[in-house]
Amino acid sequence: MKKLVPFLAACLLxxxxxxxxxxxxxxxxxxxxxxxxxxxDGKMVSLSDNKTAKGYIVVFTCxxxxxxxxxxxRIIDLHRKYxxxxxxxxxxxxxxxxxxxxxxxAAMQTQAKTKSYPFPYLFDETQQTxxxxxATRTPHxxxxxxxxxxxxxxxxxxxxxxxxxxxxxxxxxxxxxxAMTEILAGKPATTNSTKAIGCSIKWRKx
Amino acid sequence: MNFLKLxxxxxxLFMAGPCPTQAQQVALIKLPxxxxxxxxxxxxxxxxxxxxxxxxxxxxxxxxxxxxxxTYAKQKVKVLLVSMDxxxxxxxKVKPFVxxxxxxxxxxxLNETDPNSWMDKxxxxxxxxxxxxxxxxxxxxxxxxxxxxxxxxELTAALQQFLK
Numbered sequence: 001m002k003k004l005v006p007f008l009a010a011c012l013l014x015x016x017x018x019x020x021x022x023x024x025x026x027x028x029x030x031x032x033x034x035x036x037x038x039x040x041d042g043k044m045v046s047l048s049d050n051k052t053a054k055g056y057i058v059v060f061t062c063x064x065x066x067x068x069x070x071x072x073x074r075i076i077d078l079h080r081k082y083x084x085x086x087x088x089x090x091x092x093x094x095x096x097x098x099x100x101x102x103x104x105x106a107a108m109q110t111q112a113k114t115k116s117y118p119f120p121y122l123f124d125e126t127q128q129t130x131x132x133x134x135a136t137r138t139p140h141x142x143x144x145x146x147x148x149x150x151x152x153x154x155x156x157x158x159x160x161x162x163x164x165x166x167x168x169x170x171x172x173x174x175x176x177x178x179a180m181t182e183i184l185a186g187k188p189a190t191t192n193s194t195k196a197i198g199c200s201i202k203w204r205k206x
Numbered sequence: 207m208n209f210l211k212l213x214x215x216x217x218x219l220f221m222a223g224p225c226p227t228q229a230q231q232v233a234l235i236k237l238p239x240x241x242x243x244x245x246x247x248x249x250x251x252x253x254x255x256x257x258x259x260x261x262x263x264x265x266x267x268x269x270x271x272x273x274x275x276x277t278y279a280k281q282k283v284k285v286l287l288v289s290m291d292x293x294x295x296x297x298x299k300v301k302p303f304v305x306x307x308x309x310x311x312x313x314x315x316l317n318e319t320d321p322n323s324w325m326d327k328x329x330x331x332x333x334x335x336x337x338x339x340x341x342x343x344x345x346x347x348x349x350x351x352x353x354x355x356x357x358x359x360e361l362t363a364a365l366q367q368f369l370k
Contacts (some may be wrong), residue, residue: 066260163319178293195334200336
């Protein structure tokens with residue numbers, strides 16, 4: 001019995017740790033919570049700040065993950081293509097710098113400057129936004145659509161950017177762009193939820 | 207005498223020779239091959255770990271999976287390490303890594319590009335983050351999915367569930 005208790009405790013912990021995060025988080029159609037996170041320029045950014053945005057392309061990403069790096073220029077391209085159509089990119093780094101030192105706020109500032117990010121790059125220091133949204137990896141993308149003229153946003157798309165992380169030239173299906181075409185036409189995205197490989201978010205150790 | 211020495215030397219070389227190159231092959235596999243592996247109807251418990259050479263938490267937990275081979279050597283347990291590195295990195299990164307770490311578990315590389323087209327066929331609970339681990343015993347109809355990094359006690363506890 002004495003041996004069994006720590007074993008059962010370990011099992012319980014395992015079950016909890018494997019279920020809590022993936023279970024929580026958004027599905028397409030859910031209302032997306034606003035946030036107030038620090039941008040690389042030191043200013044706080046919220047979804048409600050930009051009154052003219054019809055929505056946002058929110059990407060949980062980071063400096064260090066090879067997949068995030070592979071998609072970095074494609075994320076910049078998404079902003080260049082859709083910001084003018086009312087859907088700017090907002091990038092959020094959810095990683096704990098204690099685990100991934102390359103994802104510190106200072107490192108984010110350097111990265112944003114070096115690559116001249118045309119969008120805000122926010123630090124989710126408490127990791128609350130990533131948890132609320134249900135992000136599990138970098139990159140992990142959410143398209144949010146404003147509801148009428150309110151400050152309420154609904155999730156219209158969750159998932160992958162396209163179908164080939166290694167080589168942008170070999171991409172056959174541009175998942176986000178396909179979804180955006182429909183969303184911009186006021187229609188729900190036919191493929192509104194896709195999966196991609198990515199780096200696990202580096203959650204703060206309890 | 208010389209001949210004996212020479213023979214001994216030759217024998218020694220022969221024995222030692224293969225060692226440095228003894229590292230296992232890393233096969234490129236497609237999804238149907240992986241699915242076949244996941245659905246084998248045997249009483250063997252398969253521990254299938256999806257990892258990549260670039261994934262720090264994956265690399266950190268690899269020794270725990272390697273340890274399973276030794277700890278459960280006398281039981282029907284098999285570890286399969288499925289590399290999610292790009293196929294283009296097989297010779298450049300994956301094989302040297304496997305060699306350097308002296309990995310004893312079987313290593314394969316899943317040669318598929320569009321994860322959205324195949325991930326649910328591996329496991330619906332996988333959102334795409336690495337590392338990801340499946341423990342499967344089809345004869346016992348038991349299957350668990352873990353989208354998390356393991357500590358050694360956690361992995362032991364998870365595996366014990368299948369060996370009761």
